[in-house]
Amino acid sequence: MQGMSERQYASHVGLSRGAIQKAKTAERLVLHEDGSIDAEASDARRAAMTDPSKTRKPPAPKLKPVPDAAVSAVGDTLREQGLAAPPVGSGTTFLQAKTANEVLKAQERRIRLQKLKGELVDRARAVAVVFRLAREERDAWVNWPARAAALMAAELGVEAAAMQKALEKHVRAHLDELAEVRPEFR
Incomplete structure (x- = not known):
């Protein structure tokens, strides 16, 4: 041939x-x-x-634009894992996006496993428990001067009402200082 x-x-x-x-x-x-x-x-x-006008040209692929937030999220995920991320505005390759997706899936599986093992705590529940404990502690301190003032006054030989008033003043000042502390749950 x-x-x-x-x-x-x-x-x-x-x-x-x-x-x-x-x-x-x-x-x-x-x-x-x-x-x-x-x-x-x-x-x-x-x-x-x-005739060139009668030839079929392959249609241009219809690609949807990717939101900038999605591209930056891919970069953030890659950087968190110590992997190379594209510079801002240069675009993300398919491989980088796929890598970020695999990293996110692995993180999600790890979190789900930790939750199943009981190693993770529900955030809302933790905040509620901390708030309840702080409230109980505050109430105990507010009631303490009334209980301890008479005993302390007898030991020191001072008037019980004056001792209670002084203790309440100082305890409330201390509680006001503690109220400024805000727990952060990250």
Whole structure:
């Protein structure tokens, strides 16, 4: 065989075998004496005989724009894991996005496992428990001067009402200082 078969030429030009057979019938291909296709001569003849306006162009892929927040989230995830992240505005490659997705899935599975093992605590529940304990502690301190003032006054030989008033003043000042402390749950 001197040239290409129909299948080989179809693969060479990116067309179907049926399209090559039609071109052969319409004499848009150059054939060798043995019936095989002369690729170079056929390419030139097809280019000369084909109307460019009637050729199908592959449609441009319709890609949705990716929000900047998503791109920056990918970069943040990669940086958190010590991996290379794209500079802002340069775009993210598919591989980087896929890596970030795998990292997030692994983190999610780790958190789910910790929750199943009882190693993680529900944030709302923890805040409620801390608030309840702080309230109980505060109430205990507010009631303490009334209980301890008489005993302390007897030991020191001072009037119980004056001792209670002084203790309440200092305890309330101390509780006001403690009220400024805000727990942070991260």
